[in-house]
Amino acid sequence: MALLEVKDLEVYYGVIRALKGISFEVEKGEIVTLIGANGAGKTTTMQSVIGLIPARHGKVIFDGRDITKTPCHKIVHLGMSQVPEGRRVFQELTVYENLMMGAYSQKDNNSFKEDIDRIYERFPRLAERRNQIAGTLSGGEQQMLAMGRALMSHPKLLMLDEPSMGLSPILVDQVFEIIKDINRDGTTILLVEQNAGKSLAISDRAYVLETGDIVLSGTGAELAASDQVKKAYLGG
Amino acid sequence: MEFIETLLNGLSIGSTYAIIALGYTMVYGIAKMLNFAHGDVIMVGGYMIFLSLTSVGNPILGLLAAVLFCVLLGISIEKVAYKPLRGASPLAVLITAIGVSYLLQSTAQIIFGSAPKMVVVADFGNLTVGELTIPYYMLITLGCSVVIMLALSLFVKYTRTGRAMIAVSEDKGAAQLMGINVNAIITITFAIGSGLAAFAGFFMLMKSPSLSNTLGAMPGIKAFTAAVIGGIGSIPGAMVGGILMGVVEAISLTIPAIAPYTDAIEFLVLIVILLFRPSGILGKVRREKV
Structure with a gap:
């Protein structure tokens, strides 16, 4: 199926x-x-x-x-998770907070720490900029963030x-x-x-x-x- | 000495405006609508305090009853009047809000009559420090407001629901993609705003005991003005705008030559500030990067 x-x-x-x-x-x-x-x-x-x-x-x-x-x-x-057209990261939140929003659907967030480390590993740029406001990232970095954010919910x-x-x-x-x-x-x-x-x-x-x-x-x-x-x- | 008293008075009026302005600004930020019935929720809270005082006689219980009732009222107004209009033109929502405002005022008039009620919350007396005489109600208003504003700021910044509110206010679609139930967030926002309106009603009755069905009208408009001055949609903006309005009001009232024009002067502040900062003091100027 x-x-x-x-x-x-x-x-x-x-x-x-x-x-x-x-x-x-x-x-x-x-x-x-x-x-x-x-x-x-x-x-x-x-x-x-x-x-x-x-x-x-x-x-x-x-x-x-x-x-x-x-x-x-x-x-x-x-x-199901989606990286929308035009990325649409939350401009006023930091990289870390954006990733947190990505995990919003995870009710018991035991794996949050591991998940975010996994994202930082996949996107080292995001790790470097974790405390930066997302609106100040470059287009490429915002795309990485949008992808990382979408992955935080463990999508099928x-x-x-x-x-x-x-x-x-x-x-x-x-x-x-x-x-x-x-x-x-x-x-x-x-x-x-x-x-x-x-x-x-x-x-x-x-x-x-x-x-x-x-x-x-x-x-x-x-x-x-x-x-x-x-x-x-x-x-x- | 007199100046310090005036300033404290201004801060207490201003923090009441700020508490009301928070309701306007949060609802605007999240539901993208101007809830012109917000001021009248204050009035309903006032009548709840009146009813509790005449039946039980305890002002704290009165405040709690008012908060509870206003929260339920706010949620109901949103469900019945605004939710069906989601996606409708902003003008339709605006006229509905004005309709709800009149509905609340008229209902109160039918139930309680048009003669103002005297509602003496309690006699708190004055604090005297040297030559300084400060009514306790001012300190209570100021203290409560600071605690409320601090709690609200922490709530928005550090809780899951608070962060969801920021997300919804920034991008409803993207917020839904995070799994956020936007309708639930809007309901919570109305609940918080209306609960704060009840506090404002309590502060206003402590200051002046006259209660009528238009209690919330003028403070509602002034708090809305404060929200716009601070930058509508911005929580710190509502606080700054409210305090500024209150201080201007208090100072203007002590100068005999301009005292009768105090209301006009407050709205003049709005015009002047918008001339220089069209999106308000802390309003968002969107940066976008491709």
Whole structure:
């Protein structure tokens, strides 16, 4: 059984149909990517799956449980976590306090110390800046913080929305390395990216989203080799 | 000597404003709405104190009853009037808040009549130090307010719920992604703000025993002004703004030439401060980095 199963998901903004009934799955242990141009509905999909935007029709099943109508904060407690588009770290809190917020859903916080040490180990930059106000971090550091924060809740499924956006090429490579690492340590990943080349290279499977519809799917390698994808997303 | 007395008076008026302003500013920060019924919760607290004093006669019990009742009232107002409007236009929420304000005032008038009640909380007497005469109620107001403000600051900074409040005030969506129940945080915020309003009602009745259904109207507006002066949404800002308003009021009242214009002068302070700092003394100027 898939860890995440999305069936005929339809989302509206007022009268505009932003998602036209999409279906996809993420198996346990996979890295799955949704690629697509601006406005294709990638972020809408991510926000709808985690309960920030209500679905008009369709179903979202996570870990065998129907979460279509479950509010976001409860879904997080079930083991889904998201690094939102634009990072959205808490600007006025310190790095340490941001990580603490990430652990908010952990009721008995016995492992807090270990968890935070694990994050500092993965992101040494955050350890150096633990007492710095998050708003004063660089874009790359904020991305690391957003990822660290999302990992503090021990997610079964980690969703990342455009983690490479606005980062320098070196940092982009670093971010994709970290995503691979996190996956190797046992976390299932659902990734949304405009950087199709790099994301397909690390993906087990991928879906292509175009104006609210899934138009293509396959393994990362298949899609990277497909003429349609090459033309539209890989610059020829 | 007289100046010290004036200053203490200002600090005690100001800390009452600050306690009220905290309710405005916290609700604004977290629910992004101006709760114009907040001042009237003070009035309801005043009537609860009145009822307790006439039935039991103990001012402390009266205060506790008022706090409890106002907390429940605040939670109910939010549930019934504001929660259904989440996501509605700010104007709809604003007019609803004004409606709730009139509802509370009118209900109080129906129940208690329009003639002011005399509510003598207790006769605390004066503290005399050398030439200095300080009414005890001022010291009680000041002492309680300092404790409340300190406790609230520590609560927000060091508890799980407090930090969740900061997170919600900064980014509701991101807060939900942390697993924070935003509705629950809003409820808690209304509860805290309304409980503080009851304290403010108690302080006001200690200072002046006349209680009517418009008790909270003017202090409500002044405390709102204080919250804006300090930077709406900022907790330390509400404290600074409240104290500033109180001190200005007390000083202005001692100068015969300008005493009749005291209210106007207080609002003038608002205008002047906003001219130089449009987001208030401690208001947030957002830094953003890509």
